Amino acid sequence: MRFMPRRNLLLPTLCIALLIAVWTFRAPTPSIDRWLDTSAIRGTPGTTSSPSPPSSLNNLPTHNHGDVDLSSPNAPFVGWPLQRVCKEATWVEGLVYICDNNSGGIGNIRNYIQTCIRYGLEAGATGFVMPRIRKRNETDLADLFTDYLPLDYMFDEKHFKDAFTTSCPQITLYDSIKDIPGVGSKPNIEHITPKKFGNREGCDWRDQNRHTDRFGDRFRRWLSDPKNGKSPPSRDHPRLIRFNWGVLWDWQTYRDGPEFVNTFGNILKLNDQLLRLGEVTLQKMRAYATANGVEDGKFLGVHLRTESDALSFWPTYTTQTEAYLKQATKRGFEAAYIATGDSLEAQNFAGAAIEMAQMRVVSKMDLLEDEDLEELESLSWDQQGLIDLIVLLGSDYFVGTMPSSFSIYIAMKRHLKTEGIYTRPYKVGTEGDGLSYLVGNYEKYWEGWLYMWDGMWP
Ligand SMILES: *[C@@H]1O[C@H](CO)[C@@H](O)[C@H](O)[C@H]1NC(C)=O
């Protein structure tokens, strides 16, 4: 376009100046006590709290968004962004999503469940079968596919159900497949891969589904297309959908906007037993640091990921240790909590930390005693990892490793401390937010698995 002569700008400039004047001197909105009304939000875990929902949504009184610390494992569920997604959905009677093949550590399990549910919402599923978790084999940690356990194994089932009952009343949650009306004695489950609905010519196979906002329409068209040999779902003749295995990091979360991205993850809150034991361990860690003369009980949280199931191209023990001790020295930490499923490596790290950084290192096994220790030992390997998760979320600085979804999840969740629901995405591979650093190779988006950051809900 041609550059406009100066005099043509006079009128628009005047208009803008007038608008600014009107905006600046407009009457104050009567919202001052709404910003001060914070009492209801503190200390009410498990309830649907609502930092500043849009007035179009029928919800509880509004609150200052600064008062919910969404980085806390016990944060209340903020429901209005989910409510808005459900309000805008195109519902399909008789369409049921089954999100049950969820395996691996917490980072992967959360993402399997949430990716599947997010797609289900977009598809307009009016039914979901309660997600289940595949137990890991305790003697062969790389074997992720033993028994199916209920969601309670890790998460708070009631909290999960409440989130949907409150925010998406259009949805029915079924405890098992046989509870679905009209399902018959031999349920016919259809398997799909959502990316196949993405018209992905030219994309790398690992590339996320760039067409998630087209998924709903395309999926529903497929669902009702007689060429596929099935009638559209109805109440009496439901259609059951399950994903082929391996659908994770598939949905570019930022497309849903920060308020949804930063709250949706909290449909999966850890169960009460894990929260309690994790909180006890965190308190003991602070007490340990204080007893060793550390001001405010400050400590470094360390995720050392070198267990037998770690993949060969991940940063080695030496790479991780060097990077972590460098951060410890740079930031002046004298105490650290180590999370690792490998007690021998924990000892090695503790030795190196004393020698090279004059930093004392302990683990949950060192901190817990009596009944708490017995309770810890009664938990599975993955459940014990969730105790670590809680302590690391509460640490003063966190160091972990790429491309562990456990480390990535912790860094992303800690990042919510900065502005809660309005937090901008974490700057991957930087020390930008002053809360976490993950060692690793950040050169290649695919080979370095950087795409995981784009497909995770903190
Ligand atoms: C776990 O792995 C071990 C060793 O490979 C095997 O003997 C055992 O049967 C597995 N257990 C289950 C429940 O799959």
Ligand SMILES: *[C@@H]1O[C@H](CO)[C@@H](O)[C@H](O)[C@H]1NC(C)=O
């Ligand atoms: C669950 O995932 C495993 C892992 O690959 C796969 O072999 C299995 O077929 C999946 N089961 C179902 C029911 O989709």
